[in-house]
Amino acid sequence: AQSVSQHNHHVILSEAASLELGCNYSYGGTVNLFWYVQYPGQHLQLLLKYFSGDPLVKGIKGFEAEFIKSKFSFNLRKPSVQWSDTAEYFCAVIPYNNNDMRFGAGTRLTVKP
Amino acid sequence: DVKVTQSSRYLVKRTGEKVFLECVQDMDHENMFWYRQDPGLGLRLIYFSYDVKMKEKGDIPEGYSVSREKKERFSLILESASTNQTSMYLCASGTGDRFYEQYFGPGTRLTVT
Numbered sequence: 688a689q690s691v692s693q694h695n696h697h698v699i700l701s702e703a704a705s706l707e708l709g710c711n712y713s714y715g716g717t718v719n720l721f722w723y724v725q726y727p728g729q730h731l732q733l734l735l736k737y738f739s740g741d742p743l744v745k746g747i748k749g750f751e752a753e754f755i756k757s758k759f760s761f762n763l764r765k766p767s768v769q770w771s772d773t774a775e776y777f778c779a780v781i782p783y784n785n786n787d788m789r790f791g792a793g794t795r796l797t798v799k800p
Numbered sequence: 801d802v803k804v805t806q807s808s809r810y811l812v813k814r815t816g817e818k819v820f821l822e823c824v825q826d827m828d829h830e831n832m833f834w835y836r837q838d839p840g841l842g843l844r845l846i847y848f849s850y851d852v853k854m855k856e857k858g859d860i861p862e863g864y865s866v867s868r869e870k871k872e873r874f875s876l877i878l879e880s881a882s883t884n885q886t887s888m889y890l891c892a893s894g895t896g897d898r899f900y901e902q903y904f905g906p907g908t909r910l911t912v913t
Contacts, residue, residue, distance in 0.1 A: 691842075693842075696840070721901065723904075729906075730904050730905065730906050730907075731843075731890065731892075731904040731907075732904070733901055733902075733903075736901055777842060777843065779843075787845070787858075788833075788902065790835075790842040790843040790844075791842050792840055792841055792842040793840075793842045
């Protein structure tokens with residue numbers, strides 16, 4: 688069965704540190720890929736998405752993610768985090784022509800001021 | 801802006817009660833979804849609907865049913881609530897075939913005592 692793995696449960700960084708959150712999926716075919724973010728007390732919201740084309744996608748608030756097909760990965764990055772990036776981050780995958788969106792378990796990011 | 805609203809933010813019910821969670825979206829989206837979110841497990845799909853009166857089981861449909869009588873409204877029903885259904889319930893809506901992304905409501909935190 689298709690699955691999505693996020694390697695880190697909880698990441699703690701200081702402000703201005705660089706961030707990389709890992710996401711790997713197990714589906715072998717064409718996929719659409721997403722990162723969602725949930726700030727404390729707020730809705731889950733879309734951070735960025737990949738459908739096709741340039742494997743390096745840029746999202747809101749300075750986040751980007753790189754799709755590496757050979758590694759089945761879609762890692763999230765930000766060069767310099769801020770305290771306001773403290774949130775939970777979820778990777779999600781939808782296979783092409785399928786309604787079955789799968790989410791990873793989430794990574795909680797804490798940024799210390 | 802897409803708006804997805806859920807009838808309650810917090811709900812406390814007793815074991816054995818019938819529970820209704822309501823979700824309404826204002827963007828004429830074809831697809832609507834119910835997830836539960838648990839720590840360390842991420843989001844798991846309970847049911848989704850791609851049209852009025854249509855429904856499909858997700859990963860964890862046991863103990864739940866759904867109703868979609870109107871396009872904008874998708875209800876999740878717990879026929880006889882149990883303590884293991886204590887969770888955060890998220891509703892989402894989306895449009896399109898392959899290229900859809902999901903817009904989430906604020907969630908309902910349900911506690912079953």
